[in-house]
Amino acid sequence: MNDLTWQLDQNITAELAKTCIQEQFFKVHEIVRVGQGADNVVFLVNQKFIFRFSRHQEMDALRETENTVLAKLQNIISLQIPDPIYQGIPTQKFPFHFQGYEKLPGVALYESDLTDEQLKLCLCSFAQFLKELHSIKADQACTWGAQQSAYDKTKIDLVIQVLHERVTKVQNLKICEIDRNFVEQEIAVASKIVIPRNNDCLVHNDLDIRHLLIRDGKLSGIIDWSDVDINHPVVDFACVWAIFPISMHDIFFKFYGNIDQNVxxxxxxxxxxxxxxxxxxxxxxxxxxxxxxAIKSYEILKRRKTILSSTCACSCII
Structure with a gap:
C-alpha cells in the first residue's frame, strides 16, 4: 500500500463483481464484500473463493506480474500463498484485470490474540518464509516479470517525505498523539544509514499485520502480493520491528541468518x-x-530507546 487514495476509480459493487465472474468463470450463488485497500476491492464468493478487483490503472498494470510471481512461488514458499487460478480480463463492464483463488484458512494477525510462545513460533515461521522469498535474487525475479520498486523505500528522502505527510494527517485528524521529537530522532538515525544495493531480491513489499494469516495459533499464510517487486530485503524486515517484541529478534536471526546491524x-x-x-x-x-x-505498534516503537554510535552510522538498541 503505497498511497492513501481510497476513492474508487471504478464503482466496484458486489453486483458488478458477480457479473464479471459469471461471464468469465462460473455461477455465483453468494458474494460478500470482505475488504478493500488502496489497490483492490475484495469479495468472498460462494464461501470458497477470494476475488480481488483492481481499483485503479496503476494496480491493473501490476496484476499480471503478481499472478506470474505467485505461480512461480507455489513450490518455493512453505507457507500458504494465493494461487490465482482465475485470472479475469478487462471487458466493457469492467476495464481492469481481476483475480480469484481459493480462500486461505486463517484470520489476519491483528485479529488474533496470541500468547508470547505462539508469537515466537510465528516469528520462526516468518523468518523461514522471508529466507525462502529472498532467495530469489534480482536476476531471477526479472525473468518472472518483476521490476524494481517504483516507490523505493531504501531512499530515505522519499521515506521522510511520506512519513512527514502522514504524521501531519494523523495529527490534523486527531487520530493519535504523535511525538514529533521521537519521529525526528528516528529520521536522524535512519538518515545516517546507507543501504547497499548489491543484495536486491524478490520482496513482498507490503507486509503488515493484515497480511499475515494465523490458524490454530500458528502462522499459516501470507496474502496481498499486489506490490511484489525487486528491492533490498530491508523493506520486508520492517514487519518484524512493527509486530514482534525486540526481545524476540534473535529468534528471527537464528532462522533467517545474519543481518548487518545498519540494515x-x-x-x-x-x-x-x-x-x-x-x-x-x-x-x-x-x-x-x-x-x-496500529497505535499499539507506534507506541512499541516509541518505547525503544536508540543512540547513535560515535564510530558508525548504525543505531544501537539499549
Missing amino acids: WNYGRILALTRSVTLMLAGHQMKDAKLLQV
Whole structure:
C-alpha cells in the first residue's frame, strides 16, 4: 500500500463483481464484500473463493506480474500463498484485470490474540518464509516479470517525505498523539544509514499485520502480493520491528541468518512509517481494531530507546 487514495476509480459493487465472474468463470450463488485497500476491492464468493478487483490503472498494470510471481512461488514458499487460478480480463463492464483463488484458512494477525510462545513460533515461521522469498535474487525475479520498486523505500528522502505527510494527517485528524521529537530522532538515525544495493531480491513489499494469516495459533499464510517487486530485503524486515517484541529478534536471526546491524536498524523507520499509514487506513475505513493495533505498534516503537554510535552510522538498541 503505497498511497492513501481510497476513492474508487471504478464503482466496484458486489453486483458488478458477480457479473464479471459469471461471464468469465462460473455461477455465483453468494458474494460478500470482505475488504478493500488502496489497490483492490475484495469479495468472498460462494464461501470458497477470494476475488480481488483492481481499483485503479496503476494496480491493473501490476496484476499480471503478481499472478506470474505467485505461480512461480507455489513450490518455493512453505507457507500458504494465493494461487490465482482465475485470472479475469478487462471487458466493457469492467476495464481492469481481476483475480480469484481459493480462500486461505486463517484470520489476519491483528485479529488474533496470541500468547508470547505462539508469537515466537510465528516469528520462526516468518523468518523461514522471508529466507525462502529472498532467495530469489534480482536476476531471477526479472525473468518472472518483476521490476524494481517504483516507490523505493531504501531512499530515505522519499521515506521522510511520506512519513512527514502522514504524521501531519494523523495529527490534523486527531487520530493519535504523535511525538514529533521521537519521529525526528528516528529520521536522524535512519538518515545516517546507507543501504547497499548489491543484495536486491524478490520482496513482498507490503507486509503488515493484515497480511499475515494465523490458524490454530500458528502462522499459516501470507496474502496481498499486489506490490511484489525487486528491492533490498530491508523493506520486508520492517514487519518484524512493527509486530514482534525486540526481545524476540534473535529468534528471527537464528532462522533467517545474519543481518548487518545498519540494515536491520533501518527497518525501524519503515516500521514507523507503516504504523502511521495503518492509523490512517484504520481511521478512513472505520476499522477500530486495525486502528488500535496500529497505535499499539507506534507506541512499541516509541518505547525503544536508540543512540547513535560515535564510530558508525548504525543505531544501537539499549
